[in-house]
Every structure is written in structure tokens, then in C-alpha cells.
Amino acid sequence: MNLKTLFGTFVLMILCSGAPAMATEHAIPVASQQMVLVLAESENSQTAMLYTFYRDQAHWQSHSGPVPVTLGRTGLAWGIGLHPAQIGVQKREGDGKAPAGVFYLGDAFGAGSELVTGLHYQPMTKEHYCVDVPASPLYNQTLIKTDANAELIDGSTEPMRRDLHLKDSQYNKGIFVGHNPHNQAGAGSCIFMHIWRAADKPTAGCTALDESAIDQLLAWLKADQSPVLVQLTRADYQRLRADWALPLVTVP
Template sequence: MPLLSFPRLPLGSFALTLALIASSGPALAADAPASQPWRDARQLVLVVTEGWDATDATLQRFELRDGRWQAAAAAAPVSVGRHGSAWGLGLHPAQAQGPQKQEGDGRAPAGVFTLGEAFGYADKADTAMPYRAMQATSYCIDVPDSPLYNRIIDTRTEGEVAAKGSTEPMRLDLHNKGDVRYREGLVIGHNPKATPRAGSCIFAHLWRTPGEPTAGCTAMAAETMDGVLRWLRPDARPVFVLLPRAEYARLAHDWQLPEAVR
């Protein structure tokens, strides 16, 4: 979700930390707890921030090879919500400690999530993921009381009234003076049951300017997004993981995530 520009915080040495993620970390394979809904994932997009209030982060892709997570690309800088991150609703168990994602809080949802369809301004994209070309009539509904909450709709089929109150036109270029942010993107599967006021319309999308925080999405350079889109395969059951570094260190073993080497 795009919003105003805020200053970048320094990444410090954390980019180097993620660049050294070990290929010997535990795998999401047969030894993963049966209760983990993401135990069959063979691709993982990992975003780690410096803390709950950090707006800068690092993104790295991993794939399961020979039963272990191995880096599929170098780490790249991304930005998250203008107020940082908070626990979202996804595949992971509920977490009592830490902020909880709410509609309009300016925080990116933390946890483990499915990756849904790709979308963009073009008629097609270089990706194996399901792709939806956005139209001037495409909106994501961020109105908590709407029966279409947290869904992308087309007013040509749903009617103009369905988008009443929505602040998320999906053709930002047409509605916001050529805005490029939704030129390429991916739906992050936060709040799949559309729990009212738990947060909506969470995407991975392009930066408008490098390092600009968002209203709750994860934003990145075009080359980073292009690499993610080309790499993703639906049959690999890809997941998106966003965590502050302290929570990542606490949960990496139990959640069978790649383990960072310090």
C-alpha cells in the first residue's frame, strides 16, 4: 500500500548478515512439524527488519535443495510500513507478544504467508504465477465493513458502489499521475479470512522512490521484483516470511526457516 515518503534508516551490517545465511540451515521437509501449514513449501521469500518499528529491511530468496534451504539470490534492500511491522494473520500460529496488525496502522504484517497472484499494468508478465492485468476499474477493497473487504474487484462486474470508500485503485498510474508502484506486484496472503479491521490489500510492489516506506506493503526496486516474479513457481508452494530480526532468531528453528550466521 503506498503512502508518503519517509527517510530511510541505515541498513548497517544486517545486509551482510543475511548475505551469509547458511545453506546448511534446517529444511521445511519431512522433519517439519505436521502442524505447520507451510511444511510443503519449496520456495521462500524472506524479509527481515531490524525491529518492529524499522522501515528498512532486506529481502532474500531461498529454495529447498537436497532437503535444505539454500540461497537462490543475493540479499536486496526493501522497505516496509511507515510504522514498521506487526503480527499479521497468515499460516503461522498467533503470537501474543508484539504489536498486532490493524487496518490503517501503517505496519507491514509479520509472519508466514502464502503468495497469491501477480498483478500489474501490462497485459502479461514474465512469471509462472497466476497474473491479473489491472484496469482503471480495478480496486482493492480496504473498507472493513464491506463484504468484499481484502479483495481485488473490478467495478465493471461488481458495480461502482462496490468500490465506494476504497482508497486502493490498482491502476495508480491512471489515478495518481503516472504512479509506478503497482506496475508490478504480488498479493501477500495476509488476513485470508478477511477479518474486519485486521488489515487488507497487502502486496509486494515497486518503489516510487528508493527506500520509501509504505502503508503496510513491502516495496522494492524493479530489478528485485523482476527477479522474484521470474523465479516463483506455483508448484513450489512459495511462502513469504517477514520478521523483525529478534523474532526471526527466536523462531527460525521451530518454524524450520533458514538459519542466519552471525
């Protein structure tokens, strides 16, 4: 049976045990009780700092951070998620940019049969691919390649078992990010949080962490808390903090 991981909000509702479909006017869903906040110095930054927060009686409380992460090789651009549309550079397929904005965090995935996490877990096989071919009707979906769908997956550069295909460990542990929820062709695909190559090695558009840091994040996150990723430049964080009811972080 094919295992599909769709990035649409509706599918994330299923995968995340009832995550709400609509965001509040502040961009953060009321039901979201955990936040991963990533702040970059500028839209061209290849690195950033990650903080985690939990909601306590409607107020955000600090949990951990800062933790260094790597971003896309060309920085950040506005993605499609829970936040209102923003003026500025918009994320496109192949641009090397990580998405800025607010996004649900979906299932965990990885190479092992099990993973220590409060998220639902999807073990990947050698035949799992995330489709990054804009013309494919399977664009921005993760599924098992079969004889029946091979034509629609051919050309994708995102095998989910990189350890078997590309001989690296980046996807041995990761989290699906709900970017481009309606799979709009060319708007960016296959966005994850995953293990970094190194502290000075950017990604193709994901957010990457040291393996020990992603282990801690995976163990802390819980599917029934409807966790979100908020990823912004420091300037946009300052501009949007009050409107989006974001937690206070001291920004030097």
C-alpha cells in the first residue's frame, strides 16, 4: 500500500490527529501549544537561531534555545502557510531559499523503524520519494515509487532515504513542514527540518540542525499540541511580533 504524506492543511489534519484547519488572525492557530521559532539575521542568511516555546494559559513560555540551524543556500523567501500573504520575495521551486512564515509541523520521518518522538512517525524506505517536479500531479507529495506511478515521480531529486541513494545521513531523522499546503505547482516543495551536513553547510531550502539538537526537538514535540514552525528574519519578527502575538525574544 502506498504511504502518502501530503503537505496540504487538510491532510496534515489527518496526519497530526486533528490539527485545526484555520489560523487565527494572528497567524498562530489557537490550538497550537508548541512553537519552534527560527530567527535569521537577514533574508540572505544561511544560518539562524532556533528557540522553542510552549503555551501556558494563552501566554508563550520559553522552553529552549538558542540553537544554531542552517537555512537555504540563498536565505529566506516568503512561503505559503498559515500566515497572511506578505510583500517581498516569494519562495519558488529550486530557488535555494527556506520558506519564511508560519507552518504546521507534521509527521516525523526517518530511516529507522522507530524514533523517539511525540509526533506521529513515518519510517521511510528506499522507494520513498518526495516529488519536486512541478509538472507532476504528485508535486510536493511523499510516497512510495511503484510501477504504476513511476512516470509521475521520474526526475525527482528527493529520495527520502538519502543514506541509501546519496550516502549521507541528512534524512535519517526529520520532520515534514507544512509549506505550500495546496501543492501549488512551482511554489516550492519538500520542505523539512532534518539533520544538517555541518554548521557551515546550507541546505537546498530546508531548516537543518545538529543531530543531537533534532533528537531533543523530536522528543519534545507532540502531535496533539499542533506544533508550528515560525521562521522569520529578525526585522520581520520585530515588525510582526505584536500582530501575530509572537513570544518575546531579546534581539540584539
